[in-house]
Amino acid sequence: MNVDVLKSLLETFGPSGREEKVRDKIVELIKNLVDGYRVDKLGNLIAWKNGTGPNKKRVLFDAHMDQIGVVVTYKDENDFLRVEPVGGITPQVIYGMRLNFDGTIGVVGVERETSKAYKENLKNLDFDKMFVDIVTSNGSNIEVGSFGVYDAKPIFAEKKVMSPALDDRIGCAMLVELLNVVDNPYNDLYLAFSVQEEHSLAGASVEAFDIKPDIAVAVDVTASADTPKADKRTSMIMGKGPAIKVMDSLSVSNVKVVELLKRTAENNNLRYQMEVLHMGGTDAFGIERTAEGVLTGALSIPTRYIHTPSEVCNLEDANEGVKLMKILIEEEITF
Amino acid sequence: MYIETLSNLYGISGFEDEVVEYIKKSISNRVMDLKEDFIKNLIAFIPGKIHDFKLAIFAHTDEVGLMITRVNDDGTLKFSPVGGVDPRVLVGKRVKIGKEVEGVIGFKPIHLQHSEKVSPSFDNLSIFVGENYKKVTVGDPVHFTTKFEESGDFYVGKAFDDRAGCAVLIDMIQSVSEFPCDTYFVFASQEEVGLRGSGVAIANLNVDAALVVEGTTAGDNPELESEHWSTHVGNGPAIVSVHSGYVVDKSMFENLVKIASENSIPFQIKRRTAGGTDAARIARVGRGTPAGVVAIPSRYIHSPVSVISKSDFHHTSELLKAFIESGVFLS
Numbered sequence: 001m002n003v004d005v006l007k008s009l010l011e012t013f014g015p016s017g018r019e020e021k022v023r024d025k026i027v028e029l030i031k032n033l034v035d036g037y038r039v040d041k042l043g044n045l046i047a048w049k050n051g052t053g054p055n056k057k058r059v060l061f062d063a064h065m066d067q068i069g070v071v072v073t074y075k076d077e078n079d080f081l082r083v084e085p086v087g088g089i090t091p092q093v094i095y096g097m098r099l100n101f102d103g104t105i106g107v108v109g110v111e112r113e114t115s116k117a118y119k120e121n122l123k124n125l126d127f128d129k130m131f132v133d134i135v136t137s138n139g140s141n142i143e144v145g146s147f148g149v150y151d152a153k154p155i156f157a158e159k160k161v162m163s164p165a166l167d168d169r170i171g172c173a174m175l176v177e178l179l180n181v182v183d184n185p186y187n188d189l190y191l192a193f194s195v196q197e198e199h200s201l202a203g204a205s206v207e208a209f210d211i212k213p214d215i216a217v218a219v220d221v222t223a224s225a226d227t228p229k230a231d232k233r234t235s236m237i238m239g240k241g242p243a244i245k246v247m248d249s250l251s252v253s254n255v256k257v258v259e260l261l262k263r264t265a266e267n268n269n270l271r272y273q274m275e276v277l278h279m280g281g282t283d284a285f286g287i288e289r290t291a292e293g294v295l296t297g298a299l300s301i302p303t304r305y306i307h308t309p310s311e312v313c314n315l316e317d318a319n320e321g322v323k324l325m326k327i328l329i330e331e332e333i334t335f
Numbered sequence: 336m337y338i339e340t341l342s343n344l345y346g347i348s349g350f351e352d353e354v355v356e357y358i359k360k361s362i363s364n365r366v367m368d369l370k371e372d373f374i375k376n377l378i379a380f381i382p383g384k385i386h387d388f389k390l391a392i393f394a395h396t397d398e399v400g401l402m403i404t405r406v407n408d409d410g411t412l413k414f415s416p417v418g419g420v421d422p423r424v425l426v427g428k429r430v431k432i433g434k435e436v437e438g439v440i441g442f443k444p445i446h447l448q449h450s451e452k453v454s455p456s457f458d459n460l461s462i463f464v465g466e467n468y469k470k471v472t473v474g475d476p477v478h479f480t481t482k483f484e485e486s487g488d489f490y491v492g493k494a495f496d497d498r499a500g501c502a503v504l505i506d507m508i509q510s511v512s513e514f515p516c517d518t519y520f521v522f523a524s525q526e527e528v529g530l531r532g533s534g535v536a537i538a539n540l541n542v543d544a545a546l547v548v549e550g551t552t553a554g555d556n557p558e559l560e561s562e563h564w565s566t567h568v569g570n571g572p573a574i575v576s577v578h579s580g581y582v583v584d585k586s587m588f589e590n591l592v593k594i595a596s597e598n599s600i601p602f603q604i605k606r607r608t609a610g611g612t613d614a615a616r617i618a619r620v621g622r623g624t625p626a627g628v629v630a631i632p633s634r635y636i637h638s639p640v641s642v643i644s645k646s647d648f649h650h651t652s653e654l655l656k657a658f659i660e661s662g663v664f665l666s
Contacts, residue, residue, distance in 0.1 A: 016582050017577065017582025017583070017585065018582075018585065020585070040622065040623060041543065041544075041622070041623050041624060041625050042584075042618060042623040042625055043625075044623075071576060071577045071608060073606035073607060073608070074561075074562045074563075074606050076562065082562050082563075082606075084577075084607065084608045086577055086582065086608070128563055143604070144576070144604040144606060145576035145577075145588065145592075145604045196581070196582055199577070199580075199581070199582050200579075200580045200581055200582075200615065200619075201619075202580070202581050202582075202615070202618045202619050202623070203623075205618075205619035205620075205623070206618070206619055206620070206621065206622050206623030207623075209621055209622040209623070210622055286619070
């Protein structure tokens with residue numbers, strides 16, 4: 001995994017619906033590594049590299065470019081802002097936190113007219129009781145309809161990385177890495193860098209329509225259950241290898257895709273783990289129901305503290321995932 | 336006035352026939368190519384100056400209402416909502432069941448409520464129709480009967496969501512002298528029950544961009560603080576940036592704001608992100624079509640009576656005409 005690529009993607013502003021800077025960066029990174037690319041009408045970036053195998057299949061790997069964020073819903077006469085989440089932000093996570101409105105930084109405060117009200121507000125925190133105080137400008141550049149994201153820097157420490165937006169820039173970085181390492185592809189490789197996953201999966205719903213892939217794999221993060229009193233019902237562990245998803249709350253992976261991923265990992269001595277998540281969903285939900293339907297699965301990087309400013313994952317899991325994808329592209333696929 | 340007739344017409348989701356017939360009559364002089372599909376979408380095509388860019392403009396024909404689920408021989412009827420209806424707004428309201436039966440929605444009288452305050456719900460509300468229950472069948476549509484009125488700067492009536500949008504589209508069809516590109520006007524069915532008509536319509540059109548014209552929540556009630564309003568009636572058409580199911584296309588959003596500003600047309604940006612429009616469906620069908628959304632603020636939306644501002648209504652027409660005529664979306 002090229003850490004510089006990941007770092008630059010993590011530092012790029014791109015909430016759902018405002019992914020253009022991330023897309024431009026990815027285009028720069030991949031344009032000389034692919035046989036072609038296009039941007040569709042919703043803003044998805046689609047790139048491809050042609051395979052040469054006699055029985056080649058069309059294989060689509062997907063990662064979403066967008067990150068969770070907020071949109072400004074009101075600005076008062078003193079330029080205090082009200083915001084609502086775009087994607088799954090828990091209000092408790094952002095009190096006292098810095099938000100970045102594409103370069104302009106503000107801090108999140110809570111209404112506190114009386115001590116009682118303050119306590120009550122903290123207990124039942126919601127976006128209606130919070131505001132943003134813009135600090136680094138007079139606020140005149142921010143309007144209703146402006147977007148913001150968490151303001152926090154990525155930190156790299158040995159194999160671990162901690163950053164906002166690992167969901168799903170880690171997936172984007174893996175697809176970029178795949179293009180760098182794939183050698184003489186047997187299968188046709190398609191990459192979709194999608195928009196609006198966090199908000200509504202809108203991009204993934206249409207990205208595969210013209211590709212008509214034989215199989216598709218969404219590459220995204222999943223909740224790791226390896227912290228104190230973590231979810232009792234799931235088993236994903238950071239550092240144990242990428243997770244082959246069987247099911248989450250939005251989709252059941254196609255069994256052929258699950259078996260293919262598992263078999264490929266086994267045959268090549270790649271580390272992996274199985275994933276069943278009783279919440280969440282990925283672009284797989286949008287892709288699988290495109291046109292006449294697509295055989296779809298998902299490969300996940302176990303990640304702690306998802307949707308907070310400090311998501312943590314292990315780069316070895318991502319590296320192992322790239323190896324798995326490389327083999328899928330370079331070898332004949334039989335079901 | 337188109338809006339008066341359209342507001343008074345009956346057409347809950349799936350029962351839009353009257354509305355479709357009226358719109359057909361109102362635009363047939365200007366439109367050569369009119370198509371209807373199985374789900375009761377009405378699609379009007381007007382060729383434009385260029386043919387290699389195609390635009391579709393959507394408004395939905397259906398309104399929220401109720402449907403009969405059980406007929407009792409004591410002259411009472413039970414019902415379910417069609418679209419998002421708050422049962423608490425239904426007490427004491429007049430309704431029409433099917434084509435001819437009049438009814439009133441009843442609830443336990445205040446005299447008998449004593450200390451236990453039970454909220455009206457679909458379980459404890461009934462429609463009373465007396466002897467006419469014999470003319471009612473399970474599955475009959477139920478419509479609110481509020482008649483359209485003008486009151487100062489306001490239009491008062493039912494179903495402005497989205498007959499106001501339908502009226503804006505008819506007005507555009509009648510008054511734009513030349514469309515810059517091939518343009519489809521889609522009067523879509525079944526929006527209120529899950530954006531269904533628009534999904535069918537867009538799947539059969541190959542267009543480059545779409546506009547959705549809607550009636551939207553105001554939420555500017557005096558008991559709410561203004562920072563929590565969604566839109567404010569009288570402040571101009573609401574241009575939507577983010578709503579449920581779709582972050583509105585950036586360039587459509589920015590171009591709508593630009594055209595409104597350049598033409599000094601009052602506008603507001605919709606503040607709350609709850610609620611969706613056909614744009615969410617249009618984005619995710621086929622290879623995906625980006626859409627912009629303009630909405631007319633409507634107070635007491637999804638109830639038997641709502642209020643919109645005449646000036647918002649006219650400015651919405653003005654904004655959309657200016658937007659279309661500018662051709663700004665073509666590049």
